[in-house]
Amino acid sequence: MVLEHLTLKNFRNYRECSLNFGTGINFLYGDNGNGKTNLLEAISLLSYTRSFLNNLDSDCIYQGESYFEACGIYNNESGLRSKVLCRFSVSGKEFIHNNDKVNRFSTFLGEYPLVVFSPRDIKMTMGVPSERRKNFDMLIAQTSSVYLNDLRNYSRIIKQKNSLLRENKFTPRYQTAELRKMIEIWNGELAETAVKIIIRRLDFIETFRKILDSSFRKLINKNIEPIIRYECEYIGDDSVQVSPGEIKATIIETLRKKMEREISRGISLSGPHRDNYIFEMKKDDIIFDVKGFASQGEHKTFIIALKLSEYDYIRTNIMHTFKGNPILLLDDIFSELDDGRTEKICESMSDYGQVFITSPRYRYLDVLKEIFKGEISVFKVAGGTVKHV
Numbered sequence: 001m002v003l004e005h006l007t008l009k010n011f012r013n014y015r016e017c018s019l020n021f022g023t024g025i026n027f028l029y030g031d032n033g034n035g036k037t038n039l040l041e042a043i044s045l046l047s048y049t050r051s052f053l054n055n056l057d058s059d060c061i062y063q064g065e066s067y068f069e070a071c072g073i074y075n076n077e078s079g080l081r082s083k084v085l086c087r088f089s090v091s092g093k094e095f096i097h098n099n100d101k102v103n104r105f106s107t108f109l110g111e112y113p114l115v116v117f118s119p120r121d122i123k124m125t126m127g128v129p130s131e132r133r134k135n136f137d138m139l140i141a142q143t144s145s146v147y148l149n150d151l152r153n154y155s156r157i158i159k160q161k162n163s164l165l166r167e168n169k170f171t172p173r174y175q176t177a178e179l180r181k182m183i184e185i186w187n188g189e190l191a192e193t194a195v196k197i198i199i200r201r202l203d204f205i206e207t208f209r210k211i212l213d214s215s216f217r218k219l220i221n222k223n224i225e226p227i228i229r230y231e232c233e234y235i236g237d238d239s240v241q242v243s244p245g246e247i248k249a250t251i252i253e254t255l256r257k258k259m260e261r262e263i264s265r266g267i268s269l270s271g272p273h274r275d276n277y278i279f280e281m282k283k284d285d286i287i288f289d290v291k292g293f294a295s296q297g298e299h300k301t302f303i304i305a306l307k308l309s310e311y312d313y314i315r316t317n318i319m320h321t322f323k324g325n326p327i328l329l330l331d332d333i334f335s336e337l338d339d340g341r342t343e344k345i346c347e348s349m350s351d352y353g354q355v356f357i358t359s360p361r362y363r364y365l366d367v368l369k370e371i372f373k374g375e376i377s378v379f380k381v382a383g384g385t386v387k388h389v
């Protein structure tokens with residue numbers, strides 16, 4: 001997919017902006033605080049229906065105004081053009097896809113596949129499990145509406161089960177036996193959906209592990225091996241085959257064991273909403289946890305390798321569609337990296353479709369030009385205006 005044209009109205013520090021992008025690398029440079037990230041945020045909004053920074057839509061309105069608009073014209077690489085328009089005001093957010101109103105945002109996700117690297121992704125390796133879970137859920141969801149649907153169902157079930165447990169804790173209304181029966185009904189539904197989610201995550205991790213390995217090779221010469229593990233209460237080693245029936249039985253059994261604790265705590269204590277992904281690196285035969293032991297540069301390299309792997313994961317999954325390549329957004333990717341790694345990234349750029357790279361430093365353009373032989377479009381971003389140079 002190629003974003004050919006973008007127009008913004010009252011989006012962040014852009015009053016009005018109309019831009020044509022190149023099909024290769026789009027290099028956006030400018031001093032800090034001028035609107036580079038804001039531009040990528042608008043592009044992510046058009047693909048994800050929300051900002052990759054997880055910001056409130058209302059924050060994106062130019063201060064003092066009452067609405068924003070972002071509109072993208074895409075080319076699916078086989079020449080078919082399409083249009084996505086997002087409008088937000090106090091009365092809500094609206095998406096128009098080729099002149100049709102999008103009624104359910106979940107059916108739209110994945111139409112314009114996109115991967116973003118942002119300095120804030122440091123929370124992927126440093127942060128709590130939910131950051132990693134959310135990230136990979138979003139990734140899998142971009143390639144599978146079935147998975148997205150399962151997630152939505154699951155989250156509805158957990159909400160309802162939690163509200164029953166919470167209500168009961170503060171104002172007990174049911175006999176113990178009656179309460180147990182009600183929880184058991186929720187647990188049955190929970191197990192049903194949880195199995196589907198877990199099976200999908202197991203399938204994902206198996207594919208993703210191989211991709212991550214090769215992304216790492218592209219970035220690092222040294223003998224460092226990435227390790228990624230999926231941690232779920234109901235399964236042991238994530239590479240050992242388990243049948244859906246076995247997983248479901250374990251879930252039911254675990255939920256039964258935890259029921260009393262759940263009742264006394266007033267919250268559900270088990271389920272794939274507590275799953276985790278663990279990142280480790282094997283260096284000179286020693287395995288260490290990325291979160292606790294990696295240097296700042298290693299964190300960043302690990303995350304870049306993750307993001308490039310996400311790209312390959314999506315690409316593999318959409319190969320049989322007409323969507324072409326995903327769009328890649330790299331926000332301030334070069335800062336803090338040594339020259340060797342910067343060059344490796346530049347070398348790998350020929351493997352991707354349309355790419356947006358931001359940097360406060362113009363000199364990275366020279367490095368890029370030296371290594372990358374494809375098309376580079378250059379934009380100067382200053383004070384909410386963007387100039388093609």
Ligand SMILES: Nc1ncnc2c1ncn2[C@@H]1O[C@H](COP(=O)(O)OP(=O)(O)O)[C@@H](O)[C@H]1O
Nearest residue numbers: 012013032033034035036037038059061062063
């Ligand atoms: N809703 C908004 N209205 C007006 N300006 C905004 C809004 N949100 C952010 N900004 C401005 O955008 C600038 C940050 O832009 P950003 O894209 O993050 O910069 P950078 O070029 O460093 O990536 C800040 O100076 C901020 O004041």
Ligand SMILES: [Mg+2]
Nearest residue numbers: 036037331332
């Ligand atoms: Mg920025």
